[in-house]
Amino acid sequence: MKRILLITLCLLVSLACMAQTKGPIRLQTPSTELVLNAWEGRDLQIAYFGARLSDVDFQNLRHSGVRSHSAYPSYGNWCAGETALGVTHANGSLVTDLGIVSVETVQEENASVTRIRMKEKLFPFYVTVCYRVYNDVDMIETWSEIENQEKKPVTLTRFDSGFLPVSYGNTWVSHLYGNWANEGRVAQEPLEQGMKVIKNKDGARNSHSAHAEVMLSLDGKPQENAGRVIGAALCYSGNYEIRIDTEGEWHRFFAGINPDNSYYKLEKGETFITPALAITYSNEGLSGASRNFHRWGRKYMLANGDKERKILLNSWEGVYFNINEPGMDKMMEDIAYMGGELFVMDDGWFGEKYPRLTDNSSLGDWKVDRNKLPNGIGWLVEQADKHGIRFGIWIEPEMTNTTSELYEKHPDWVVNDPERHLSTGRGGTQLVLDLGNPEVQDFVFSIVDDLMTENPKIDYIKWDANMGIQSHGSHYLTMDKQSHLYIEYHRGFAKVCERIRAKYPDLTIQACASGGGRANWGVLPWFDEFWVSDNTDALQRIHMQWGTSYFFPAITMASHISATPNHTVFRTTSLKYRIDVAMSGRLGMEIQPRNMTQEERDLCRKAIAEYKEIRPVVQFGDIYRLKSPFEGEPFASMMYCSPEKDKAVFYWWKTETFHGQHFPKVKMAGLDPDKVYKVRELNRIDRRPLSCEGKTFTGRFLMETGLAMPMKHIVDYNRQDDWSSRVLYLEAQ
Numbered sequence: 182m183k184r185i186l187l188i189t190l191c192l193l194v195s196l197a198c199m200a201q202t203k204g205p206i207r208l209q210t211p212s213t214e215l216v217l218n219a220w221e222g223r224d225l226q227i228a229y230f231g232a233r234l235s236d237v238d239f240q241n242l243r244h245s246g247v248r249s250h251s252a253y254p255s256y257g258n259w260c261a262g263e264t265a266l267g268v269t270h271a272n273g274s275l276v277t278d279l280g281i282v283s284v285e286t287v288q289e290e291n292a293s294v295t296r297i298r299m300k301e302k303l304f305p306f307y308v309t310v311c312y313r314v315y316n317d318v319d320m321i322e323t324w325s326e327i328e329n330q331e332k333k334p335v336t337l338t339r340f341d342s343g344f345l346p347v348s349y350g351n352t353w354v355s356h357l358y359g360n361w362a363n364e365g366r367v368a369q370e371p372l373e374q375g376m377k378v379i380k381n382k383d384g385a386r387n388s389h390s391a392h393a394e395v396m397l398s399l400d401g402k403p404q405e406n407a408g409r410v411i412g413a414a415l416c417y418s419g420n421y422e423i424r425i426d427t428e429g430e431w432h433r434f435f436a437g438i439n440p441d442n443s444y445y446k447l448e449k450g451e452t453f454i455t456p457a458l459a460i461t462y463s464n465e466g467l468s469g470a471s472r473n474f475h476r477w478g479r480k481y482m483l484a485n486g487d488k489e490r491k492i493l494l495n496s497w498e499g500v501y502f503n504i505n506e507p508g509m510d511k512m513m514e515d516i517a518y519m520g521g522e523l524f525v526m527d528d529g530w531f532g533e534k535y536p537r538l539t540d541n542s543s544l545g546d547w548k549v550d551r552n553k554l555p556n557g558i559g560w561l562v563e564q565a566d567k568h569g570i571r572f573g574i575w576i577e578p579e580m581t582n583t584t585s586e587l588y589e590k591h592p593d594w595v596v597n598d599p600e601r602h603l604s605t606g607r608g609g610t611q612l613v614l615d616l617g618n619p620e621v622q623d624f625v626f627s628i629v630d631d632l633m634t635e636n637p638k639i640d641y642i643k644w645d646a647n648m649g650i651q652s653h654g655s656h657y658l659t660m661d662k663q664s665h666l667y668i669e670y671h672r673g674f675a676k677v678c679e680r681i682r683a684k685y686p687d688l689t690i691q692a693c694a695s696g697g698g699r700a701n702w703g704v705l706p707w708f709d710e711f712w713v714s715d716n717t718d719a720l721q722r723i724h725m726q727w728g729t730s731y732f733f734p735a736i737t738m739a740s741h742i743s744a745t746p747n748h749t750v751f752r753t754t755s756l757k758y759r760i761d762v763a764m765s766g767r768l769g770m771e772i773q774p775r776n777m778t779q780e781e782r783d784l785c786r787k788a789i790a791e792y793k794e795i796r797p798v799v800q801f802g803d804i805y806r807l808k809s810p811f812e813g814e815p816f817a818s819m820m821y822c823s824p825e826k827d828k829a830v831f832y833w834w835k836t837e838t839f840h841g842q843h844f845p846k847v848k849m850a851g852l853d854p855d856k857v858y859k860v861r862e863l864n865r866i867d868r869r870p871l872s873c874e875g876k877t878f879t880g881r882f883l884m885e886t887g888l889a890m891p892m893k894h895i896v897d898y899n900r901q902d903d904w905s906s907r908v909l910y911l912e913a914q
């Protein structure tokens with residue numbers, strides 16, 4: 182939606198539009214620069230990407246010994262190399278040889294968009310490579326627009342969003358991997374000769390197993406707060422492929438829609454627009470690149486990125502499908518007592534003919550189950566009002582079950598080869614709706630629209646998606662376009678989301694997909710946050726949230742306090758530890774408060790009050806990761822600093838628990854060396870305060886020396902040691 186606003190703005194407030202067909206082009210953000218060579222009739226070239234250049238260095242760039250590279254390599258003239266574009270032209274030719282015909286730059290409010298249009302030398306086939314360059318954040322977005330004016334359709338066999346050449350060196354790639362309940366694990370490896378491929382082919386959800394974002398550390402083994410880093414994020418909700426081809430003197434980086442089983446028939450007169458690839462550069466290590474992603478993301482990508490998120494209780498782990506009126510009302514009363522601001526009723530509230538009692542029925546039948554909720558959603562919304570909180574609700578709009586009224590009525594709306602057996606998912610009956618079909622798009626839009634029209638006070642929607650595309654087949658697409666299935670699915674998804682956002686801009690929407698299956702910048706323009714994982718175990722969350730924070734700010738990461746033993750890993754950790762971890766993201770609860778003791782409820786109440794104090798720093802601050810949980814040491818640590826550096830929150834979590842362990846001091850980062858900060862421990866339960874409690878230290882001392890954490894910790898009123906943690910709030914005096 183923000184993108185649409187930007188484009189409209191760009192048309193309305195177009196400050197300058199210049200045509201230029203030759204010479205080098207400098208694309209500059211506050212601290213980074215991309216230099217292109219754009220000579221008329223020749224291929225567009227990338228000459229440099231990195232820190233901003235001085236004029237003298239720019240003048241002499243071509244004498245620095247570094248060769249420039251095609252900015253959007255196409256197949257046909259240099260067959261041995263990897264390419265960003267592959268086309269079978271109307272006459273069957275596989276060769277695409279592009280030459281620049283025009284360059285234009287359009288000013289937007291806080292960015293400029295440079296469009297370099299190239300024409301195939303023999304055919305009326307055009308590629309426009311675009312760069313949006315921000316003037317207040319260090320981010321450049323690149324994408325391409327591929328236009329067919331040939332006599333007949335052409336077939337696109339590869340259509341990347343962008344390409345970046347990186348000089349060969351001791352270059353390491355950091356990327357995320359995992360699986361269900363184990364999202365966001367960090368992999369770091371040197372780029373050796375050969376190809377590194379990171380990809381997803383789930384069809385609907387794209388960030389469980391791998392992520393469409395990477396960081397390249399250019400100075401050897403990745404460091405958090407030092408060294409040059411290039412970061413890249415593909416802003417797409419569907420299947421993707423990232424390739425880093427290391428050959429000879431170069432690492433060649435490509436990213437785009439995964440072309441596997443998605444070759445695209447581009448009709449005469451049609452233009453294919455790729456999703457954007459966002460690239461950044463920092464000389465302040467991985468954390469520096471993360472800060473660039475976070476600032477750009479909050480300001481330009483994320484839905485409502487400038488608004489604080491509410492503290493909520495979600496019903497799932499508390500009651501699962503066991504929804505009923507008194508139970509929901511009690512949960513609302515309980516979260517209101519603890520200081521929360523929102524209650525979300527998860528799965529299990531719907532289904533008339535087929536009530537949703539477990540996960541094997543009713544998706545698509547979004548009518549309230551009157552046996553469970555005789556007074557409907559309206560009554561719950563009113564009750565929330567009475568408790569002084571807001572109400573939210575779970576839906577899974579892209580899906581149905583074989584046992585549902587929807588499937589009985591529209592068996593042709595599901596993704597499946599019409600001539601083969603149904604391939605079902607969750608509960609043995611789940612199916613994915615064919616979002617490429619406009620009728621399905623209208624239906625999905627109407628689910629949100631009807632709920633909101635009937636209950637305008639609904640404040641939050643948890644939008645789930647628990648199945649990928651399993652059996653390839655669209656009843657809607659013609660047989661010659663079956664390979665468009667994945668692409669059309671995500672175009673349909675985007676259309677529905679645009680419609681929802683145009684009508685309901687202030688609604689908070691969570692992207693959930695069996696946990697963290699939709700943590701990507703492709704969906705976040707329409708979603709306010711994502712569910713990091715179905716695994717709420719605090720220890721594993723330290724790891725998952727660490728990895729996820731490489732690319733996504735805390736405001737996007739739903740992070741909930743849950744019960745013990747944990748429902749996924751069965752680990753028992755103290756409530757304080759669970760709180761101290763959840764408080765490093767968008768704080769919420771995922772628990773049955775009725776099962777908590779009064780002491781526990783009061784601890785949560787205190788924590789929620791304290792989170793409200795630090796919420797602006799956590800949700801809008803700058804991240805500094807200090808000690809990684811992936812390094813095999815017994816603890817992890819990170820912090821957020823306000824942009825003014827007058828407030829900071831420091832987290833310290835033990836990640837092992839042996840008696841007598843020693844913990845080296847952690848040097849803080851991101852503070853003002855000359856400011857004096859007063860230290861206050863949050864969520865304190867230890868009757869004996871830390872020796873730093875209430876004391877003041879300069880930022881310089883905290884960053885050069887750091888504070889020592891004790892060997893022993895009281896984690897609840899009866900136990901010492903165990904999984905323990907500390908959260909310190911630093912305020913400049």
Ligand code: DGJ
Nearest residue numbers: 497527528693695696715
């Ligand atoms: C999967 C989600 O990740 C959970 O949080 C929960 O909403 C369930 N679906 C409900 O079926």
